[in-house]
Amino acid sequence: MSRIGKRPITVPTKVQVTIDGSKVSVKGPKGELSQDLPTNVTVTQDGDTLLVTRKDDSRRSRQMHGLSRTLVANMVEGVSQGFQKRLEIQGVGYRAQVQGRNLVLNIGFSHQVQIEPPDGIQFAVENNTNVIVSGYDKEVVGNTAAKIRGVRPPEPYKGKGIRYANEVVRRKAGKTGKSGKK
Numbered sequence: 001m002s003r004i005g006k007r008p009i010t011v012p013t014k015v016q017v018t019i020d021g022s023k024v025s026v027k028g029p030k031g032e033l034s035q036d037l038p039t040n041v042t043v044t045q046d047g048d049t050l051l052v053t054r055k056d057d058s059r060r061s062r063q064m065h066g067l068s069r070t071l072v073a074n075m076v077e078g079v080s081q082g083f084q085k086r087l088e089i090q091g092v093g094y095r096a097q098v099q100g101r102n103l104v105l106n107i108g109f110s111h112q113v114q115i116e117p118p119d120g121i122q123f124a125v126e127n128n129t130n131v132i133v134s135g136y137d138k139e140v141v142g143n144t145a146a147k148i149r150g151v152r153p154p155e156p157y158k159g160k161g162i163r164y165a166n167e168v169v170r171r172k173a174g175k176t177g178k179s180g181k182k
Contacts, residue, residue: 005065009050009073012080017050019043024072028079030136031120035075041068050076074138084134085145088167091160094152095128103131107152107162115148130165 011017015028024043025034037043040061044051052069054061077083089096094107103123105113117123121135121144131148135141145164154161156172163169 003066005052005054005069007069009052009069009076011045011048011050011076013048015076015080017045017076019045024075026072026075026079028076028136030079030082033075033079033137035071037068037071038064041065043068043072078136078138082134082136083138083141084132085141086165087131087133087145087148087162088165089129089131089162090154091158094160096125096131097128098123098125103148105148105151105162108160109152113151115144115151118144131162 012028015026018025018027022037022039022041023034024037025032038060040055040058041064042053042055044053050072052065052072054065089105089107091108094105096103096105098104099114101117101123103115103117103125105115107113115123118140120137121133121140124132124134126132133141133145133148135144149162149164152161154163154167154169156170157174159169159171
């Protein structure tokens with residue numbers, strides 16, 4: 001049996017969970033999310049805990065068991081606490097700022113790059129080089145952070161670009177230049 005799938009999910013007091021067949025809706029102080037789960041997985045609510053169980057022991061059911069539990073747990077955590085991803089900008093003259101809701105990046109192009117946030121996503125900038133993407137849907141937060149990083153990924157020679165916080169970028173040795181031998 002799936003180790004992740006059999007763990008119960010505790011529901012905070014401010015969060016309301018509605019189960020309608022295979023559709024699970026979660027509403028909390030940060031927002032509202034819903035997810036259609038596979039038919040071979042069922043979710044039951046017992047007081048302030050949720051249990052995800054599978055209907056049979058087929059390969060597909062076992063695969064979907066842990067995934068479904070994680071999706072529901074992420075929805076509960078997202079509407080109660082939210083998620084955030086941190087990005088770092090490295091490079092001389094590279095900086096970011098928030099104008100209204102949009103994120104404006106100056107990252108070595110001839111123009112500024114403006115990124116509009118999807119619904120439920122907020123941008124924050126610390127020290128002009130640290131960008132924080134926050135929201136209640138883990139998938140959208142991750143996709144938005146990846147989109148920002150994709151504008152100027154870190155390059156391996158000088159390390160300039162946009163990277164996740166704590167991301168390790170493997171550096172390469174550049175050209176050796178003059179070797180001194182003739």
